[in-house]
Amino acid sequence: VKGKILGWDVGGANIKVACLGDDHKSDPAVVEQPFPLWREPESLSAALAKIAERVADARDVSRMAVTMTAELADCFATKREGVAFVLDAFRAAFPGIETWAYGVDGRFRSTDEARQQPLEVAAANWRASATLVARTCADALFLDVGSTTTDIIPIVAGSVTVQGTTDPARLLSGELVYTGALRTPVCAIVRSVPFEGRRCRVAAEHFAVAADVHLWLGQIQENDYTCETPDGRGRSRSEAGARIARVICADLEMLGPADITAIAEHVARAQVNQIKSGVRQVMRRLGPACPRVAVLAGQGTFLGRPAAEELGLNARDLAGEIGSAAARAAPAAAVAYLLSDFLFGAHV
Amino acid sequence: VKGKILGWDVGGANIKVACLGDDHKSDPAVVEQPFPLWREPESLSAALAKIAERVADARDVSRMAVTMTAELADCFATKREGVAFVLDAFRAAFPGIETWAYGVDGRFRSTDEARQQPLEVAAANWRASATLVARTCADALFLDVGSTTTDIIPIVAGSVTVQGTTDPARLLSGELVYTGALRTPVCAIVRSVPFEGRRCRVAAEHFAVAADVHLWLGQIQENDYTCETPDGRGRSRSEAGARIARVICADLEMLGPADITAIAEHVARAQVNQIKSGVRQVMRRLGPACPRVAVLAGQGTFLGRPAAEELGLNARDLAGEIGSAAARAAPAAAVAYLLSDFLFGAHV
Numbered sequence: 041v042k043g044k045i046l047g048w049d050v051g052g053a054n055i056k057v058a059c060l061g062d063d064h065k066s067d068p069a070v071v072e073q074p075f076p077l078w079r080e081p082e083s084l085s086a087a088l089a090k091i092a093e094r095v096a097d098a099r100d101v102s103r104m105a106v107t108m109t110a111e112l113a114d115c116f117a118t119k120r121e122g123v124a125f126v127l128d129a130f131r132a133a134f135p136g137i138e139t140w141a142y143g144v145d146g147r148f149r150s151t152d153e154a155r156q157q158p159l160e161v162a163a164a165n166w167r168a169s170a171t172l173v174a175r176t177c178a179d180a181l182f183l184d185v186g187s188t189t190t191d192i193i194p195i196v197a198g199s200v201t202v203q204g205t206t207d208p209a210r211l212l213s214g215e216l217v218y219t220g221a222l223r224t225p226v227c228a229i230v231r232s233v234p235f236e237g238r239r240c241r242v243a244a245e246h247f248a249v250a251a252d253v254h255l256w257l258g259q260i261q262e263n264d265y266t267c268e269t270p271d272g273r274g275r276s277r278s279e280a281g282a283r284i285a286r287v288i289c290a291d292l293e294m295l296g297p298a299d300i301t302a303i304a305e306h307v308a309r310a311q312v313n314q315i316k317s318g319v320r321q322v323m324r325r326l327g328p329a330c331p332r333v334a335v336l337a338g339q340g341t342f343l344g345r346p347a348a349e350e351l352g353l354n355a356r357d358l359a360g361e362i363g364s365a366a367a368r369a370a371p372a373a374a375v376a377y378l379l380s381d382f383l384f385g386a387h388v
Numbered sequence: 389v390k391g392k393i394l395g396w397d398v399g400g401a402n403i404k405v406a407c408l409g410d411d412h413k414s415d416p417a418v419v420e421q422p423f424p425l426w427r428e429p430e431s432l433s434a435a436l437a438k439i440a441e442r443v444a445d446a447r448d449v450s451r452m453a454v455t456m457t458a459e460l461a462d463c464f465a466t467k468r469e470g471v472a473f474v475l476d477a478f479r480a481a482f483p484g485i486e487t488w489a490y491g492v493d494g495r496f497r498s499t500d501e502a503r504q505q506p507l508e509v510a511a512a513n514w515r516a517s518a519t520l521v522a523r524t525c526a527d528a529l530f531l532d533v534g535s536t537t538t539d540i541i542p543i544v545a546g547s548v549t550v551q552g553t554t555d556p557a558r559l560l561s562g563e564l565v566y567t568g569a570l571r572t573p574v575c576a577i578v579r580s581v582p583f584e585g586r587r588c589r590v591a592a593e594h595f596a597v598a599a600d601v602h603l604w605l606g607q608i609q610e611n612d613y614t615c616e617t618p619d620g621r622g623r624s625r626s627e628a629g630a631r632i633a634r635v636i637c638a639d640l641e642m643l644g645p646a647d648i649t650a651i652a653e654h655v656a657r658a659q660v661n662q663i664k665s666g667v668r669q670v671m672r673r674l675g676p677a678c679p680r681v682a683v684l685a686g687q688g689t690f691l692g693r694p695a696a697e698e699l700g701l702n703a704r705d706l707a708g709e710i711g712s713a714a715a716r717a718a719p720a721a722a723v724a725y726l727l728s729d730f731l732f733g734a735h736v
Contacts, residue, residue, distance in 0.1 A: 078619075114595055114619035117630060118639040163637075188592075207637030211589040216637075218592045227576040228592035241559040241666075244536075244566045244576035246594065247462055271426075271462035282465060289511075289555030289564075291466040318589075 042384060043102025046092060047376025049165050049369065050106065050126055052077050052113035053223060053267065054187060055087065056369040059095035064380040068373050069095045070365040074266050078113040085129035098134065105379035106130060107142045107165040107371050111158065112207065123158040127151045140382075142168050142375045144205040148382050163207050165371035166191040166216075169337065170200045172374035176361055179331040181319065183348060184370060185340030187222035187267060191215065192318045196329055203325060214321030219314045221260065221340030222251040222267045226287050230310045233288060233303040240288050246270050248283035250311065253304045255280045259342045308343070315347035323351065335361075337370045390732060391450025394440060395724025397513050397717065398454065398474055400425050400461035401571060401615065402535060403435065404717035407443035412728040416721050417443045418713040422614050426461045433477035446482065453727035454478060455490045455513040455719050459506065460555065471506040475499045488730075490516050490723045492553040496730050511555050513719035514539040514563075517685065518548045520722035524709055527679040529667065531696060532718060533688030535570035535615060539563065540666045544677055551673060562669030567662045569608065569688030570599040570615045574635050578658045581636060581651040588636050594618050596631035598659065601652045603628045607690045656691070663695035671699065683709075685718045 045060040047068070055075045058068040071094045075087050092098060111122025130139050131151065141154035144164040154161045170182045170193040182193040192215050194201050203213040210216035219229060226248040232239040249270055254260045256277060265275040271286075273279045278292070284303055285295045323330045334348035337358040348355040359367035366373035393408040395416070403423045406416040419442045423435050440446060459470025478487050479499065489502035492512040502509045518530045518541040530541040540563050542549050551561040558564035567577060574596040580587040597618055602608045604625060613623040619634075621627045626640070632651055633643045671678045682696035685706040696703040707715035714721035 112591075112634070112637055114593075114631070114634060117621075118641050120639075120641065159642075206642070208583060208588060208642065211591075211636055212583060212586055214589075216589070218589060224592045225573075225575070225594075227573070235556060235560060238560055240556060241562075241564070241566060243460075243559075244572045245462075246573075273465075283462070286460070286462060288559055289460055291468075293466050293468065294507075294554070294556065 042380070044096050044100045045376045045379055046096065046101050046104045047372045047374065047379070048088075048104060048106045048108075049371040049375070050108040050110045051188070052110050055091055056372040057091055057095055058366060058369055058373040058376050059101075060376045060380060064377075064384070067363045068366055068376060070369045070373065071095050072266070072369055074268075076268065077110050078115045081113070081115045081125065084126070085132040088129060088133040092134070098137070101134075101137055103379060103383070104130070104134065104137055104139045105142055105148065105375035106139060107168050107375050108161070109163045109165060111162045119162045120158040123162055124155050127155055140379055142378065146171060146200070148379060159206060165375075166193050166210075167200060167202075168374035168378060169193075169370040170195055172362070172370070172377055173335050173358065174198055174200060177333065177335055177356075180333045180335045181322065181331055181348070181353065182358075183315075183319070183334045183336050183344040185315065185336070185338040185344040186220050187339055188218070188220040188224065190217040190219055190315050190318065190338075190340070190344070192217065192315075192322050194322055194326055194331065196326065196331065201326075213325070214318040217314055217318035219311050220250060221254060221338070221343060222249065222265065224250040224311070225270075226250070226253065226284070226307055229307055229314070233306050235288055235299065235303070242287050243289050247286040248280075250307070252280040252283045253307045254342070256284060256300060256304045257308060259308075260339075264339065311343050312347050312350075315343060316351060319347055319351055319353075337367045339368055390728070392444050392448045393724045393728055394444065394449055394452045395720045395722065395727065396436075396452060396454045396456075397719040397723070398436075398456040398458045399536070400458050403439055404720040405439055405443055406714060406717055406721040406724050407449075408724045408728060412725075412732070415711045416714055416724060418717045418721065419443050420614070420717055422616075424616070425458050426463045429461070429463045429473065432474070433480040436477060436481040440482070446485070449482075449485055451727060451731070452478070452482065452485055452487045453490060453496065453723035454487060455516050455723050456509070457511045457513060459510045467510045468506040471510055472503050475503055488727055490726065494519060494548070496727060507554060513723075514541050514558075515548060515550075516722035516726060517541075517718040518543055520710070520718070520725055521683050521706065522546055522548060525681065525683055528681045528683045529670065529679055529696070529701065530706075531663075531667070531682045531684050531692045533663065533684070533686040533692040534568050535687055536566070536568040536572065538565040538567055538663050538666065538686075538688070538692070540565065540663075540670050542670055542674055542679065544674065544679065549674075561673070562666035565662055565666035567659050568598060569602060569686070569691060570597065570613065572598040572659070573618075574598070574601065574632070574655055577655055577662070581654050583636055583647065583651070590635050591637050593634075595634040596628075598655070600628040600631045601655045602690070604632060604648060604652045605656060607656075608687075612687065659691050660695050660698075663691060664699060667695055667699055667701075685715045687716060
């Protein structure tokens with residue numbers, strides 16, 4: 041018996057885990073849990089243990105694969121410090137379980153080795169997902185629009201062919217666009233919005249986030265709004281509308297629903313344009329070798345799809361290939377599959 | 389004896405008070421206190437009482453003048469709710485003291501009247517300062533670059549001649565530009581920064597603020613950095629540098645001082661350009677009637693001065709006219725002077 045494998049994607053605001061059953065073949069069980077790491081880093085290890093319980097009995101788990109972006113959280117002075125902290129939390133939470141860290145070079149490392157090479161294991165989740173996608177799509181742009189960020193990863197002739205591997209290099213290359221379906225502050229997306237038929241400057245405050253915009257527009261439902269609300273109030277449509285009004289320092293006594301919709305549509309369009317700018321940059325670099333297919337994943341496929349289609353790409357959903365839960369938590373499922381391959385040989 | 393007058397400017401993140409002595413003529417005593425209202429609104433009244441103690445014995449205070457922007461804080465669902473809350477806090481803190489609220493129309497109102505007209509007394513602080521400036525400068529653009537926002541208020545032939553009075557209308561007209569010397573998140577100022585000779589996208593996270601940029605560049609000192617740091621760490625130059633590095637998801641093991649300086653200079657320049665865009669819009673509206681003098685106030689005069697000068701305006705410091713403490717807390721000093729005028733007749 042190979043035993044169950046847990047795949048982890050530990051972000052700064054969300055933790056995702058996927059559990060591969062004993063056969064390592066059937067659809068993984070997936071759990072996503074918001075966890076604002078920067079607020080209480082000391083409780084990470086307890087959180088990991090609790091989340092694991094929701095997908096498997098720890099005694100049945102033989103191995104774990106970890107990818108992370110949590111090292112970027114500003115409770116850590118450096119990525120080195122962040123990587124070590126996360127690996128320590130795994131050791132504390134699961135003392136007996138063999139744990140492997142996935143790297144931006146596509147290699148698994150022991151936790152001791154990973155600790156020595158923090159830049160190799162920091163923010164490698166995109167490579168895990170894209171490597172999984174490459175198994176079934178030899179030529180594709182993998183477009184994963186998450187809660188916070190968007191990864192645009194080219195797969196050419198079966199290989200992940202990126203220009204950047206570190207986060208800064210990926211922000212430069214267009215392979216990482218820091219916009220997402222939920223957590224992105226509206227003031228980081230637009231400088232102005234339509235109001236009274238003109239362009240109105242916005243408040244540089246954490247008054248509303250992308251989740252408010254997409255909830256207002258009906259692209260997500262209240263239970264998809266898994267991040268915190270900026271004002272600590274609820275997730276109803278009218279509460280989201282009040283937050284959107286505050287973006288121009290107004291309130292629901294000053295603005296009507298049509299005003300809010302105009303602002304929300306403008307912000308959603310700006311996010312599609314941000315994603316398009318990254319995709320365009322990647323397409324330009326690849327030239328004629330660029331794939332014509334986009335494989336969409338993440339909570340923000342409703343942003344990724346128009347971005348891809350407006351650039352002439354043929355959009356497909358990853359969910360159709362690996363199931364919708366696994367597609368939303370793609371990196372977690374991917375590292376679990378990849379670790380199984382690494383240890384027992386490819387099985388797909 | 390007229391008794392002392394306290395002038396208050398209650399913002400969402402800072403409280404400023406100015407105390408006019410018994411003669412209502414000599415320089416006011418001024419205190420500024422950071423107070424993140426949205427975090428603990430219930431302690432506002434205690435905070436007001438404590439701040440007042442630092443400038444005067446409450447028994448010597450005969451009257452108070454209040455202007456506010458705190459009603460915009462997102463702990464209040466509407467401006468109406470926010471205005472009432474702030475006025476209640478004054479009543480609780482200073483039960484015996486006559487209190488007046490200043491309005492965007494330049495009138496003082498009793499607190500009962502103010503409560504009925506929340507949009508009149510919301511965010512009127514710019515009018516108080518500009519009215520004070522108009523006493524000595526009959527033709528000027530008053531340019532107040534605060535910790536969070538910039539007011540651009542034209543004074544023509546001795547009168548404050550604005551296009552907008554509410555915050556949204558002022559954001560539309562260019563008279564309010566939501567950028568400032570301390571609290572503004574870097575991700576709300578720029579979409580990209582220079583890195584390795586190219587333009588690098590930035591993280592849409594609250595990783596660094598304007599204070600980090602201006603501290604790094606030497607425009608402010610550690611004790612000027614009065615707002616909270618985004619990561620809860622200190623205010624040293626290297627801690628500010630680490631926050632700036634995080635804007636492109638990097639750290640001080642990846643970037644050197646020259647990289648940080650290039651990013652910081654780009655952000656500071658973008659702030660000057662934001663202010664210029666507001667000033668230009670106001671100048672365009674006024675046409676030939678536009679004053680050629682800019683009167684600078686606030687903590688961000690180092691941003692306001694280049695903006696004014698590059699547009700051909702003759703820049704002067706308000707500090708030279710009313711003292712530097714009063715110029716930094718201009719609205720608080722102004723409402724105190726204006727209330728004295730209103731009750732006892734103009735004395736300047």
